[in-house]
Amino acid sequence: GEDVEQSLFLSVREGDSSVINCTYTDSSSTYLYWYKQEPGAGLQLLTYIFSNMDMKQDQRLTVLLNKKDKHLSLRIADTQTGDSAIYFCAESGGSNYKLTFGKGTLLTVNP
């Protein structure tokens, strides 16, 4: 079945890089996503990667995908206090219409 696993907590100092890791099980996923959820707010798409890519860079964000190991990571460079939030990894599976989410990683950025 579909399952997405990610570490629950990450704490970094402002200015450092943050790396959030995720493993998934469904190799048929066409897209993999990172969503961000700030307190009291809905989920917002941060970035995504197509399954035939190994890496995607978008300003401070770098997504790495290892399809062989079914491992996805999100690197945030120069982490700021405004990056403090819960980050969810999600896979599309083979359905093309619904996502399976991990439990989320709470990123805490200390000044």
Add this chain to the structure above:
Amino acid sequence: DTGVSQDPRHKITKRGQNVTFRCDPISEHNRLYWYRQTLGQGPEFLTYFQNEAQLEKSRLLSDRFSAERPKGSFSTLEIQRTEQGDSAMYLCASSPRQGRGTGELFFGEGSRLTVL
């Protein structure tokens, strides 16, 4: 604001009462989804509409839950005879039709249900 809107944002009810949540998707999106999120968990899929047709329901959606999208625009999620275990954030999302975009879901801010 042309994002996904949900109403009410917070509902407190007593066990056994019925509650209804409404979702207005982004206007040009024909797909609409309901997810449920409990504390410390990621969103879990409940059901999915393409236009007015409800195409899939999760096993999480017991017979006390019913969702509708009568005209293919807004949707309602009703929970009958609420139980304390129904307390959660109910998230609505929408997306363009298949073949357009990256499968990204656009989420509303959610309707938080507290059952006393």
